Amino acid sequence: xxxxxxxxxxxxxxxxxxxxxxxxxxxxxxxxxxxxxxxxxxxxxxxxxxxxxxxxxxxxxxxxxxxxxxxxxxxxxxxxxxxxxxxxxxxxxxxxxxxxxxxxxxxxxxxxxxxxxxxxxxxxxxxxxxxxxxxxxxxxxxxxxxxxxxxxxxxxxxxxxxxxxxxxxxxxxxxxxxxxxxxxxxxxxxxxxxxxxxxxxxxxxxxxxxxxxxxxxxxxxxxxxxxxxxxxxxxxxxxxxxxxxxxxxxxxxxxxxxxxxxxxxxxxxxxxxxxxxxxxxxxxxxxxxxxxxxxxxxxxxxxxxxxxxxxxxx
Amino acid sequence: xxxxxxxxxxxxxxxxxxxxxxxxxxxxxxxxxxxxxxxxxxxxxxxxxxxxxxxxxxxxxxxxxxxxxxxxxxxxxxxxxxxxxxxxxxxxxxxxxxxxxxxxxxxxxxxxxxxxxxxxxxxxxxxxxxxxxxxxxxxxxxxxxxxxxxxxxxxxxxxxxxxxxxxxxxxxxxxxxxxxxxxxxxxxxxxxxxxxxxxxxxxxxxxxxxxxxxxxxxxxxxxxxxxxxxxxxxxxxxxxxxxxxxxxxxxxxxxxxxxxxxxxxxxxxxxxxxxxxxxxxxxxxxxxxxxxxxxxxxxx
Numbered sequence: 253x254x255x256x257x258x259x260x261x262x263x264x265x266x267x268x269x270x271x272x273x274x275x276x277x278x279x280x281x282x283x284x285x286x287x288x289x290x291x292x293x294x295x296x297x298x299x300x301x302x303x304x305x306x307x308x309x310x311x312x313x314x315x316x317x318x319x320x321x322x323x324x325x326x327x328x329x330x331x332x333x334x335x336x337x338x339x340x341x342x343x344x345x346x347x348x349x350x351x352x353x354x355x356x357x358x359x360x361x362x363x364x365x366x367x368x369x370x371x372x373x374x375x376x377x378x379x380x381x382x383x384x385x386x387x388x389x390x391x392x393x394x395x396x397x398x399x400x401x402x403x404x405x406x407x408x409x410x411x412x413x414x415x416x417x418x419x420x421x422x423x424x425x426x427x428x429x430x431x432x433x434x435x436x437x438x439x440x441x442x443x444x445x446x447x448x449x450x451x452x453x454x455x456x457x458x459x460x461x462x463x464x465x466x467x468x469x470x471x472x473x474x475x476x477x478x479x480x481x482x483x484x485x486x487x488x489x490x491x492x493x494x495x496x497x498x499x500x501x502x503x504x505x506x507x508x509x510x511x512x513x514x515x516x517x518x519x520x521x522x523x524x525x526x527x528x529x530x531x532x533x534x535x536x537x538x539x540x541x542x543x544x545x546x547x548x549x550x551x552x553x554x555x556x557x558x559x560x561x562x563x564x565x566x
Numbered sequence: 567x568x569x570x571x572x573x574x575x576x577x578x579x580x581x582x583x584x585x586x587x588x589x590x591x592x593x594x595x596x597x598x599x600x601x602x603x604x605x606x607x608x609x610x611x612x613x614x615x616x617x618x619x620x621x622x623x624x625x626x627x628x629x630x631x632x633x634x635x636x637x638x639x640x641x642x643x644x645x646x647x648x649x650x651x652x653x654x655x656x657x658x659x660x661x662x663x664x665x666x667x668x669x670x671x672x673x674x675x676x677x678x679x680x681x682x683x684x685x686x687x688x689x690x691x692x693x694x695x696x697x698x699x700x701x702x703x704x705x706x707x708x709x710x711x712x713x714x715x716x717x718x719x720x721x722x723x724x725x726x727x728x729x730x731x732x733x734x735x736x737x738x739x740x741x742x743x744x745x746x747x748x749x750x751x752x753x754x755x756x757x758x759x760x761x762x763x764x765x766x767x768x769x770x771x772x773x774x775x776x777x778x779x780x781x782x783x784x785x786x787x788x789x790x791x792x793x794x795x796x797x798x799x800x801x802x803x804x805x806x807x808x809x810x811x812x813x814x815x816x817x818x819x820x821x822x823x824x825x826x827x828x829x830x831x832x833x834x835x836x837x838x839x840x841x842x843x844x845x846x847x848x849x850x851x852x853x854x855x856x857x858x859x860x861x862x863x864x865x866x
Contacts, residue, residue, distance in 0.1 A: 272678040278753040279671035283683065286668040289721050290687055297695025297703055314702065359595070365588050375592055377852060378600055384844045386782030388800045389837050392807025393602060396833060404605065407620040436599065468584045493692065501785050505808050519697075526698045527789055539696035547693050 304537035317533075324537035333521070341517040341542075344503070345495035347431045353491055356439050357484060360446035361472055376447075379440025391505040394433055395420055421510035430506060430515075445487070446480050453479040482563040489557055489565055493550025496542055518542045610634070610834035614827040617834075633835030636828060643836070645795065646802040653798055654780040657717040661776040662769070664722035665730055670757050672727070673734035687724045697789070704790055715790035716798070720779075726772055733768040734761065767854055774851045778844055799840055806836055 273280070304324055306317040328334055359379070366372040385393075397403050398419040406416040419425045457475050466474070500519040507515045518538060526535025550565075558564035577585070604624065609617045613628035621627060637643055668687070672680050694700075700719065709715040738761060746756045762769070784800035791797060810829070 269678060272676070276671075276674070276677055276753070279674060279677055282667045282753070282757075283671045286664055286722060286727075287683065287686070289664065290690060293700070293703070293719050293721070294690040294694065297699035298693070300695050300699025300702065303699060303702075314699070362588055362592055365585075366592065371589075375596060378596055380852070381603065381848070382599060384778055384782075384848065385841060386784070386800055386803070388782075388784055388803045388807060389840060392803065392833065392837060393606065395808065396606075396830075397602065402618040402830065404620070404623070411620075436602075440599070467578060468581045505804065522697055523789075527701070532698050532702070536696060536698040539698065543693055543696060550692055 301536060301540045303533050304540045306533055308532040320533075324534045325541065327534065328538050328541065333516070336513070337516060337518050337521055340514055341496050341498050341519075343514075344427055344430060344498045344517060347427050348434065348498075349491055349495060351431050352435050352438070352442075353488065355435055356442035357446055357480070359439050360443040360450060360480075361476060363443065363447060364450045364476065365468065365472070376440065376444075379443070381440070382437040383441035385437065387501045387505060390433060390437055391502065394429060394506070398429070420506070421508060423511045423514035426506065426511045426514045430502065434502070446483060449480040449483040450476060485557055485563045486565065489550070489553050492553040493546060495546075495549060497546050606834050606837050610831065610838050612831075614831045618827070618830060630831075632828065633831035633833075634839070636832050637835055637839055642794075642797075642802050643799070643839075646797050646799040647839075649796060650781060650799040653713065653716050654777050656713065657720065657780040658773060658777045660717050660721050661723070661726075662772060665726050665772060666757070666762070668722060668727045669730035669734055670753075670761060673731045675740075687727060691724050701789055709790070711791055711793045711796060713796075716780075716783075716786050719786065720783075723776075726775060730765075730768055730772065733765065737768075738764050770851055771854045774847065774854070781844060803836060803840055807833055 300314050303314055303317070305319055305321060306314070307320050307323075308314070309317045363372060363375055366375065382390075398405050400406050400416045400418050405419070409416055417425070419429055453476065457479075458471055461471050461475060496518065498517050498519060500523060503515060503517050504520050504523065507520060519542070522535045522539045522542070525531045525538070554564045601624075608622060608624060608626040610633055611629050611631060612622045612626045613630055614632075616622040616627040671677055672684060674680070704710060704715050704719060709718065742760060742764075743756060746760050751760070782800065784798070784804060787798050787801050791801075
């Protein structure tokens with residue numbers, strides 16, 4: 253068959269697309285509210301980040317305010333708190349990655365070895381539970397348990413003749429308490445995804461290894477861990493992309509004037525300068541800086557993972 | 567043959583040691599998770615003096631319900647509770663409708679442009695306009711200090727769209743949809759009469775995820791609401807648990823020392839009351855968790 257001229261094929265193609273769209277017009281109607289939602293509540297604010305390069309004047313609105321270039325970014329980079337914020341945000345992010353990431357994997361591998369059905373279910377039920385506590389309640393519990401006068405932890409310390417520790421107001425304790433309470437709350441929940449991956453491993457591999465005389469440890473090391481490696485990699489990429497994205501909610505609640513030195517992170521700073529001091533442009537600039545770094549981190553880690561021949565997000 | 571089977575089931579000494587260590591470690595983890603929860607429950611119904619002096623360490627001592635009484639006398643807590651119930655029901659309903667409206671068309675193989683639309687959604691998971699532009703938007707839409715500020719900006723989660731779409735694709739046979747289409751079902755009819763009745767497990771998971779998120783969130787309320795009458799429970803809890811503002815709580819008639827004592831009991835009791843609905847739902851929905859997360863994991 254002779255090839256058709258380009259104009260004809262492109263016409264045909266356009267025709268086919270139009271037909272495909274028309275055939276399913278009801279589906280597009282269904283999608284419409286969702287698409288409108290994403291445009292209004294996600295893409296419109298993205299358009300609003302231009303505020304970071306402007307001096308916001310309320311009466312003129314975002315697009316009418318005058319451009320000022322990188323003024324707000326320079327002010328942020330030159331300020332004395334810049335390094336403190338970066339150090340804290342990065343410190344908490346890395347600490348969380350180093351401790352909070354491997355523990356759910358280990359927990360899943362351990363739960364997976366429990367052959368006793370009832371105990372297996374029981375462990376899962378109990379470890380998932382704290383995930384459903386709200387951040388406010390969790391921080392409330394932390395402050396109750398760690399209170400210097402009446403908290404159970406300090407009562408035990410005093411029982412053994414130690415001096416009570418002011419966990420919540422001493423800056424050097426902040427990051428540890430933050431990360432460890434997160435592990436306590438989420439390790440069970442985060443392990444579900446690995447348990448799911450483990451249940452997908454072919455049991456024949458284990459049988460074959462057992463016949464060959466492999467021990468439990470060897471089977472975990474050579475079958476289970478490689479089996480869930482793709483899942484681990486995907487989650488690691490996602491985690492790495494949010495190293496600087498330390499959530500506002502918990503830090504904000506755990507923050508007080510005495511531990512500020514190690515608890516002030518970019519997101520709480522944005523809240524303070526934007527919402528409390530109403531420096532809209534400056535806060536937007538700081539926030540944008542944070543989002544851009546996160547996005548670059550995500551893309552970089554994903555790129556490295558893909559290059560290394562492993563799994564990647566895209 | 568028999569010999570080989572025996573070899574398969576027989577545990578070596580190393581394996582037995584492994585088993586023992588594994589069970590011990592898991593039991594320690596279990597106790598570490600369960601102990602604080604039990605402690606809070608016991609402390610909420612114990613005499614505060616016993617709790618503060620460390621005499622109560624596991625089981626309730628000198629049982630009293632004074633903390634719960636104080637809570638139910640407090641108008642702000644009750645009002646916050648009602649507000650949270652409203653925000654959670656309304657918010658979750660909107661979430662479910664929006665998630666279904668997005669997931670069903672995107673699950674269809676014959677939808678032109680579905681990858682572009684999906685990319686448009688997924689991008690928002692990794693990049694956002696940030697706090698201030700979002701705040702100004704909500705403000706300009708006139709939603710400050712209204713219910714809408716809490717339910718519309720969080721109308722749908724991309725992650726849950728992905729989970730539900732994957733469920734539609736994998737758990738509902740294409741043949742069923744084709745048969746319905748041949749019978750002359752429109753897409754809407756098909757969704758309501760064929761797809762949704764087959765999707766109860768995933769709808770249960772979504773309901774749980776969304777409603778817990780609404781029940782527990784305080785951030786949107788913190789930035790969008792200034793009117794105390796509209797505060798959800800979590801903001802009131804924040805004042806009690808984190809900021810220790812309980813002046814009006816215990817009532818001025820009590821002596822100072824009593825106030826301090828009650829303050830502690832109230833904290834424990836309020837934790838229980840706040841989490842009661844979630845804890846009550848938990849056993850019923852637990853069997854669906856793994857399913858929901860597994861579906862999400864397949865697609866990643």
